[in-house]
Amino acid sequence: MTADSDATATATATATAGAKAQPARMRADALRNREHILRAAREIFAAQGPDAPLDEIARRAGVGVATLYRRFPDRSDLIRGVAVEVFTALGEAALVARDERAEPFEALRTFMHAALDLKLGSVLPALMGRVAMDEVLDGVRQDAADPIQELLTQAQAAGTLRPDVLFGDIALMLMRISRPLPGEPLAEDGDLAHRQLEIYLDGLRTPGATAPRAELPGPAVDIGWFKRIRAHVIGKAPGSPPGPQI
Amino acid sequence: MTADSDATATATATATAGAKAQPARMRADALRNREHILRAAREIFAAQGPDAPLDEIARRAGVGVATLYRRFPDRSDLIRGVAVEVFTALGEAALVARDERAEPFEALRTFMHAALDLKLGSVLPALMGRVAMDEVLDGVRQDAADPIQELLTQAQAAGTLRPDVLFGDIALMLMRISRPLPGEPLAEDGDLAHRQLEIYLDGLRTPGATAPRAELPGPAVDIGWFKRIRAHVIGKAPGSPPGPQI
DNA sequence: TCTAAGTGGAGAAAAACTTTCCACCTACGG
DNA sequence: CCGTAGGTGGAAAGTTTTTCTCCACTTAGA
Numbered sequence: 183m184t185a186d187s188d189a190t191a192t193a194t195a196t197a198t199a200g201a202k203a204q205p206a207r208m209r210a211d212a213l214r215n216r217e218h219i220l221r222a223a224r225e226i227f228a229a230q231g232p233d234a235p236l237d238e239i240a241r242r243a244g245v246g247v248a249t250l251y252r253r254f255p256d257r258s259d260l261i262r263g264v265a266v267e268v269f270t271a272l273g274e275a276a277l278v279a280r281d282e283r284a285e286p287f288e289a290l291r292t293f294m295h296a297a298l299d300l301k302l303g304s305v306l307p308a309l310m311g312r313v314a315m316d317e318v319l320d321g322v323r324q325d326a327a328d329p330i331q332e333l334l335t336q337a338q339a340a341g342t343l344r345p346d347v348l349f350g351d352i353a354l355m356l357m358r359i360s361r362p363l364p365g366e367p368l369a370e371d372g373d374l375a376h377r378q379l380e381i382y383l384d385g386l387r388t389p390g391a392t393a394p395r396a397e398l399p400g401p402a403v404d405i406g407w408f409k410r411i412r413a414h415v416i417g418k419a420p421g422s423p424p425g426p427q428i
Numbered sequence: 429m430t431a432d433s434d435a436t437a438t439a440t441a442t443a444t445a446g447a448k449a450q451p452a453r454m455r456a457d458a459l460r461n462r463e464h465i466l467r468a469a470r471e472i473f474a475a476q477g478p479d480a481p482l483d484e485i486a487r488r489a490g491v492g493v494a495t496l497y498r499r500f501p502d503r504s505d506l507i508r509g510v511a512v513e514v515f516t517a518l519g520e521a522a523l524v525a526r527d528e529r530a531e532p533f534e535a536l537r538t539f540m541h542a543a544l545d546l547k548l549g550s551v552l553p554a555l556m557g558r559v560a561m562d563e564v565l566d567g568v569r570q571d572a573a574d575p576i577q578e579l580l581t582q583a584q585a586a587g588t589l590r591p592d593v594l595f596g597d598i599a600l601m602l603m604r605i606s607r608p609l610p611g612e613p614l615a616e617d618g619d620l621a622h623r624q625l626e627i628y629l630d631g632l633r634t635p636g637a638t639a640p641r642a643e644l645p646g647p648a649v650d651i652g653w654f655k656r657i658r659a660h661v662i663g664k665a666p667g668s669p670p671g672p673q674i
Numbered sequence: 675t676c677t678a679a680g681t682g683g684a685g686a687a688a689a690a691c692t693t694t695c696c697a698c699c700t701a702c703g704g
Numbered sequence: 705c706c707g708t709a710g711g712t713g714g715a716a717a718g719t720t721t722t723t724c725t726c727c728a729c730t731t732a733g734a
Contacts, residue, residue, distance in 0.1 A: 209702080236693095237690090246713035246714060247692085247714080248693090248694080248695085249712060252711080257692095304610075307610055350620065358605055361610070364550075374600060378597060378628075381597065381632060382627060384633075385629065385630035386631075403620060454680095455680065455733080481723085482723075492682035494683075677731100677734095680729105682729090685725095685726095687723085690719100694717085695714105695717100696714100698713090699712065699713095700708100701709100701711090702709100704706090
């Protein structure tokens with residue numbers, strides 16, 4: 183949120199993210215609407231994926247479609263806006279958690295619950311394939327990923343987090359778990375996610391002497407994997423996937 | 429699969445699930461196509477939700493649209509078909525796991541991995557809101573839920589599964605974790621899900637003496653909750669939700 | 675070999691979504 | 705408190721997606 187509104191409010195003619203430089207200053211109500219749109223877009227994208235009707239986003243934001251189109255001429259402008267907001271908030275949550283909790287594992291727990299509350303994680307995978315990464319977006323992503331990785335490293339150094347847990351085990355699980363269940367929106371959904379996160383967190387703990395555990399199976403998705411996404415995405419148009427489907 | 433094809437192959441004029449009683453016997457190739465359609469529908473529904481284009485389902489099944497429409501005149505016929513298949517396979521997986529593993533927690537683990545492989549869980553929540561439960565559907569659901577609950581009960585009796593874990597902690601997590609991540613289909617997705625399931629399973633274990641754990645927070649979603657879904661759904665048309673959205 | 679059952683794909687009809695336009699508001703500097 | 709540049713919602717035209725039917729052709733199975 184913060185970084186995003188800053189970027190707009192102070193926008194001079196810097197030829198950066200928004201592609202269209204806003205004429206110096208926005209009216210207060212317009213700015214407010216912009217926030218509403220971004221929040222709505224985040225929620226709808228999370229639930230329905232990046233092709234969700236813009237119409238619906240406008241409605242949920244409580245504005246007319248025209249307003250949405252004026253602020254974000256393209257769908258990809260909107261997606262980019264959401265992505266920036268999401269990365270920023272994630273990184274901030276990680277920093278806050280670090281400063282707030284002395285024990286590193288507790289910091290990780292705090293962060294993960296916060297990320298869940300923000301319903302942030304689930305938007306990302308849907309969005310990543312749809313926006314070309316550039317310096318700006320890549321920067322905010324880095325700003326998010328680094329403090330999260332730091333959380334992991336510290337907790338592992340303290341011996342409270344399983345040593346074979348990787349960045350992807352945190353990030354991708356957050357994406358899964360913070361995504362609303364499909365179909366009828368479920369009232370219990372949010373709370374249940376927190377409960378299940380608690381169980382997952384217990385699984386992330388360094389095993390005690392009592393219960394011997396097997397090595398974790400499966401692909402090693404570390405922070406480098408996320409960085410590689412960039413290359414993966416850049417060459418690819420918003421169109422349909424190339425290979426055989428699933 | 430099994431129960432479903434049985435139901436169709438032997439279909440006399442029993443005025444049951446399919447609503448249209450098939451004329452006694454289907455040609456072998458037609459039956460094969462029907463299976464293909466159901467499998468395709470399951471995958472597409474899982475990935476895209478219950479409003480996915482039927483067109484695409486037909487294409488993935490390798491049949492013409494006409495074939496799909498002949499076999500399942502309505503979208504809801506298709507959904508119901510998938511739901512029956514899914515419930516049946518889930519229940520079977522639970523029974524197999526129970527018979528195959530002596531230690532109850534291992535049986536639970538085996539079951540959960542199997543459910544993941546079948547990519548089953550993720551279809552259900554999407555589908556549940558779209559089909560009116562009747563005796564038939566309710567029956568197969570029961571046939572699935574009961575053996576799963578039994579798995580839990582036994583593992584808890586053996587002391588290896590946390591005593592405060594409920595049906596919903598298993599079922600809803602399976603739904604979350606088996607749902608493909610949105611956006612570009614990810615090659616690692618399946619394996620990663622298994623890896624994360626392993627972590628979750630560790631969290632499900634009865635805690636050792638070393639690491640004291642807090643009570644699980646959040647809503648208690650037990651098997652009764654699932655049974656209540658029926659009432660919840662029945663009064664509701666396939667149309668749009670009534671209340672304020674999310 | 676015969677035929678009833680089954681099939682695919684073209685394309686009309688319907689639905690969903692995007693995008694523009696314009697008459698009407700309203701924040702905010704003077 | 706007033707004028708106005710900046711902002712707004714919603715209707716409707718335009719475009720794309722999706723549904724669903726029809727029919728000439730193929731094939732399982734007796």
